[in-house]
Amino acid sequence: MKTGNGSHEVRIGFYICHCGHNIAAMVDCPEVARYVEGLPGVALSRDYKYMCSDPGQELIQKDIREFELNRVVVASCSPLLHEHTFRSATQAGGLNPFFFHMVNIREHDAWVHTDRQEATAKAKALARAAIARVAHHSALEVKKVPIHPDVLVVGGGIAGIHSALTLANAGKKVYLVEREPSIGGHMARFDKTFPTLDCAACILTPKMSQVGTHPNITLLTYSQVEGVAGYVGNYKVKIRRKARFIDEDKCTGCQQCAERCPVQYKSYPCLPGAGGNGTGHGLPLEPELEPGLKTIVDRALDMHQPVQAPLNSVMQELTSADRRSPSREATRAPLISVLQDINRDVGYLPEPALRYVSRRTQVPLVSVYHVATFYKAFSLQPRGQHVIRVCQGTACHVRGAGRVLEAIKGQLQIEPGQTTQDRKFTLETVNCLGTCALAPVVTIDSNYSGNVTASKVKQILKPYA
């Protein structure tokens, strides 16, 4: 058989390793060796117990010299383990190491078969392929190329942070580029991780802190990669440092400047519909509300003005010298009253309204949501034309409120908290309406019905149908 370029004859040395019992238990190694002996280009074919051992390696060297081999194939374990070993042996024997080829008949064959015949047949096939291939190998030289050892990590989320730390701890100098003003990414905005329900911040923040202080890491936040040139090991990357107007060396993070700045630009991009997708393009100062809704929300806000505490002038006179917890008292946004009015007039709390309220009252949106979701009186979903409330207080329970609820559920085909398809009715349960003597009690809008039984449900609902 000729070499790939046709220049001369190949003389292949083939070795099949027993690997003790690992291969030999399933593959008939002598049989494979015999088979390969007959293939074209094969100058010698051996089977041996442990090819990776010293004697095994010396065998390759000896055979190359003695039999003038110009190609070597070893059929044994994974190249991950011993490709290097056998390449070195080949080189030591006087051949270019890349004239060596290794084929895996352990992990790919012996270890995954239970039938000796099939395993042996596969080993033969693998060996045949290797023999055919090795003829085409060319001599390769190992070249040394100067590279820049520093690493650029693009993206300062948890993946980037962790990679940067691993590399920096291994002694590399790392540049970590992040386009947002802070590293942390999405994980910084999550509460828990899946599936362990670990606290996301508790995992993330120590790493963030390490990144900030690591001597090997240069942190480039609010910066964006603009161009990449060069090649592996020698990249030239252009990074735009976006204008912060802050001297980062002097800044202590006291946030006084942020508190005083009259421009509120960035929103909370993690909430749906925010429009902010982390690109730094926040929402306009006052979110647009459609006129009808705006009238209602403005009215609620004007009715319950945030006031400088204390409320009345008498208190102000007496207590100006006696201030405690100034930040808590400073702006008393009667948030709950505002939300109650909106909930009453609109029927629920639409998200744009909540954003608007957050802007006007200077209460962070997340706090507005905290309040809106804590109190049961508020609904974040549109409700039906009529709200049916079934009291589930003790007295009503004792007198059979459960059955009344079943009857209403049965008639409207919805569960508590849901609204009918035609948007006519929303069904809610209430923990005590305070009309216990008339238990069970059901209200529809502001109309009370007492002593309700399952059979009366139909008549109660009729006028609203």
Next chain:
Amino acid sequence: MATKLTSCGELDAYRKTLCAKHDPNRTCITVCGGTGCRACRGLDVAESFRQVIRDQALEGKVDLRVTGCLGFCEKGPVVTIRPKGLIYVKTTPQDAKEVVEKTVLRGQDVERLFLKDPQTGKRQRTREEIPFYKNQMPLIFGANFELDPQNIDDYIRLGGYTALAKALAAMKPEEVIEAVSRSGLRGRGGAGFPAGVKWASCRKAEGNGKYIVCNADEGDPGAYANRSLMEGNPHSVVEGMIIGSFAIGAHEGFIYVRTEYPLAVELMYKAIADARALGLLGRNILGSGHSLDLEINRGGGAFVCGESTALMASIEGRPGEPRAKHVHMVERGLWDRPTVLNNVETWSNVPLIINRGPEWFTTIGTGNVKDSPWGGSKGTKIFSLVGKVNNTGLVEVPMGTTLRKIIYDIGGGIKDGKKFKGVQTGGPSGGILGERHLDLPIDYDQLVEVGSMMGSGGMIVMDEDNCMVDFARFFLAFLEDESCGKCTPCREGVTQMRQLLEQIGAGKATLAHLDLLKDLAEVVQEASLCQLGATAPNPVLTTLNYFREEYEAHIRDGKCPAGVCKALVSYHIDPEKCTGCTLCARNCPGGAVQGEKKQPHRIILEKCSKCGICYDACKFDAVVRN
């Protein structure tokens, strides 16, 4: 209404002119306008009377007054005719004409509208004859009969704001606190902390800017005494708060009313506006130099906001999450300032105590408060008696009255002739007491001793058809829902207890579960951050103690003796009794009843959701539950 009153003397003179104008002998028709009677068309009844008075040209000769709750909610709408004091019950708009023509114009009774003694059949015409009323001591609640809650003049005419005048003119703030302390008044919100002690601590606390707060959240399901007080006599609360503010040195106050009480909110707003207009609120009240302004905050539907620290968080505009109380509210409360928070009923008691003196107050109730206000329970308490009694409604009795007297003498015994099983006091934080406790004199300490508590006065009576296991589960489900989630023992512990009870109710438990339940209950009691969690195990522990046989029946025999727990009951139709009237089939929400008209019906067990509607509906006792 007059212009601003600028001195106690002017208030006194104003009262005298109101009394002079009032003719006690003129006929006055009062119609109960409390929420309960409104739900039974009470306002339509009032309107009907108004119409008849107009038609008969009786305006100016006969008064019509819409009052707040008169307490006898079972028999509403309640109408009283004065000066005779006749009580007509379950009136309808159609009755107005007859009542006016017969009773008002001709002095004749409309017999059918009177209550009837269930044993003798004799008619009961006045409060003195009606056992429900006769056996009460309506010191606070009685005023509801006399006044229109929207009219401050009625309140003043009856002596309202005289206590305030006395306090401002003749007493020092410390003397007011002393009087309240000596009276032994303890918080009517549930825990029974002595009001005088609270006020004294707040007065001593550092800082000029103090707050006074009224807890009108009344979250306990089954309790509505506070609501009725606000709807019936809002000024009594306002007066009490002004006196309290004078005593501790506060100039700003809040009334936190739950959002489920829209009428109470409306009436409190009006009362405050009227008081302000007369100079009873605002700067320099009655020329005394003391100033106070009151604001109303509505709740957001969270039970936990009845807890004082959570309530204050809510007023501050934050979610109602409690905080640990190692620093008390009287030192750092609302916005970290010293704050006194008291319940609606507590505030209503204050004017009485100031006017009639603390010694008088100590003659009512139990124990001895000479040496310490903790030594007894003084005064009266308004209970909402509801559930399986004949006469449901609001009941005011002296502390120390027995359960038996309330349930049987006042309440008229168990409805439909069933057997008494238990009574729940104190809301979800209280416990369930059994037959052995019927002669227990009710006061703060006795109730705590047996594992329950007074709470805001809810008293729910249960009969043989109520299951104690289901009840305990019901309360835990309620508390689980209302838990703010801040501390682990409550958030997780209450959930686990509820799940254990569900297992017991489903017949899937063993006796070992009862031990686990008890252990868990003890941990939740000890480790919770606020009283919601700490008292959550009370329903469980009391039912385990007093109704253990019922738990064991569920576990050992797989039976629910009361026939409530769905997994352990099944419904069948007795073909012998069934007439085929189809009433059950028509009412079944799941379509589980089959049968032809006039033919015996059948319940398809696979479809049956055990809701019990058919059992209630059947008029022939043909639906059998076992």
